[in-house]
Amino acid sequence: MSKKGFISLGLLGFICIIIILIFINKPNEDDFAKWFEDHFNVQxxxxxxxxxxxxxxxxxxxxxxxxxxxxxxxxAEGFLGLGMQTKRLYRSINDRNLFFSIEVKGFFGNFEVIDFSPNKVDITMK
Incomplete structure (x- = not known):
């Protein structure tokens, strides 16, 4: 194989490794839970x-x-399905009329709040 062929093969391998690393770092529900605890007054x-x-x-x-x-x-959100989006409605265990909702999208470990409705619940961002 020629030198040009080895360079092309190496470049293709490098691109494949980068894509695999991006897919490995795709956010999931566990990442959301950690982010939620870190950014809001929840446990x-x-x-x-x-x-x-x-x-x-x-x-x-x-x-x-x-x-x-x-x-x-x-x-399956974002570029090549590398992101995630979740919306959650939480209700009080004792008073079902007390609730809040949060909707976020995440990409590569970063999350962005799309919608947050505290609805008279004492929940705040840190």
């Missing part, structure tokens, strides 16, 4: 943040517990 009670409690000074953990009740998760 997830499971790895996908389906149940959470609000971090506040009142100490009333029963009043401040919420569970994921509705929404969607789409992992």
């Amino acid at each position: 997830c009670e499971d790895d996908k943040c389906y149940t959470l409690k609000l971090s506040d000074n009142s100490g009333d953990s029963v009043k401040n517990r919420f569970s994921f009740t509705d929404g969607y998760y789409d992992n």
Whole structure:
């Protein structure tokens, strides 16, 4: 094989490795849960943040517990399907009239809030 062929093969291999690394770093629900805890006053009670409690000074953990009740998760967003988008509606475990929703999109480890509706719930960004 000629020198030009080796260079072309090496370039193709390099591009394949870059694409594989990007796919490995594609965000998922676990990444969302970590980001959610880091950027809002919530403490997830499971790895996908389906149940959470609000971090506040009142100490009333029963009043401040919420569970994921509705929404969607789409992992085929963005360029070549390398992003994700999720919308979650959380309702209070004790008072079903108390709820909030959040919708975010993520790409390569970064998340952006599309819509956030606290609906009288004491949830804030850090």
